[in-house]
Amino acid sequence: MQTQLEENCLVKIFTTRDSKINKFLRTVLVLTVYFLIWALLAGMVDEEILIPKPASVFKSLLALSRTVLFWRSILLSIGRILIGFFLALVVGTIFAILTVKSKLVMDLFYPLISSVKATPVASFIILALFWLTTGRVPIFICFLMVLPTVWTNIREGILNVDEDLVEMSRIYNFTPYARFRYIYVPTIIPFFRAAFASGLGMAWKAGVAAEVIGRPDLSIGKELYNAKIYLDMPKMFAWTFVVILISIILEKLLIFLMNHIGRRYGGYEV
């Protein structure tokens, strides 16, 4: 005979499983709806150059995936964007610490960040093309676009550190490392996670835009541009589909990583 506890556990397992199945079904349903709308529109317009049919896009994607160029372009684009993104994380964190510590650094840094936020990304891309090789432009652009977000979030995190806990750590003789590990890191992690999530999407979009304008060899941006030049709409849709897919995968992977760090270093309250 089942005990009450066992029954409760079973109910919980089934509820969790049900909600996961429901979520999956809902996602499939939503995707199917959009797919049908796309197929319907493409059928109505019946012009591959305006809206390619799903089958043509799929064929194009399949053909692309059989080429070395496809995989190398994807890998190099991801590499460039991640370099820019992580550079922004490091520099943004350093400047967040410095601007909290020093009013002078804050006064110097703030107008710079405000200008970066207000300037259209295309202006920076064109400027960067004069200064850097085309392969480095996406790195620089990602760095520049993500930097304000990282800086703002991490600075906010540092300012949110509970002074009462810092005082407690002083009375209980915490070493600087212990203070950092037990108070600063857990306070800042949720802000870091927010910077991570919004910054990555931003980096990906800005990076691909920089590649489209700069057209470095072996890049998704160049392939997108070429597809546009040759009016190869199925190919353009296929590459756009790849961009969206990679963006989702990267975001999920990095958020998984951040959650792991959060659990390991106590970034979340239970």
Add this chain to the structure above:
Amino acid sequence: MIFKFNVEDFKASYVLKDITKKFNGNVVLDNISLEMPEKGILVISGYSGIGKTTFLRIMANLIAPDSGERIGFDNKRIAYLFQEDRLLPWFDLLTNITCVLQGEDKEQKAKYWLDQVGLANQYAKYPSELSGGMKRRAALARMFAFGGDLYILDEPFKGLDKELKDRIIEITKNACKGKMLVVVTHDKQEEDLLLK
């Protein structure tokens, strides 16, 4: 502010001399002086807002007085219990205690004190999962585990029910035996138990 002692040998080891403290022009402490021996119990009571906590904070060197002297506190280990629990919300109880300890036996020591205050088998709980009284006891366990030459406790037993309070007061007195224990309280019963 009322000071009541329970000491065997009153030879001044800790001295606070002519302590004055103002906040935004308001005088909170006006030339307060106090001498304390190396071991014993001192209970401080008085109306709210007369500067008891400020006095304790100056004693623990958490804030500096505007004028006056602190003598005999240098090189002394001070274990302080804040009016608030100030537990780390991101970590379980065991980590909350071990983070103030050094050495290989820190986990054992932390468990010992958690057991003492009646929090055995609660090691893995997070502060948000505990009641007010349990959090208070965890904060006390952290302070006992840290240990010191001088124990300063700001309203340590608030939120504890009568039975538990009596037991925790006994544990406090035993833990601080041979050291100086300074307690701020508003409760007459707590005062009597401490000075008994």
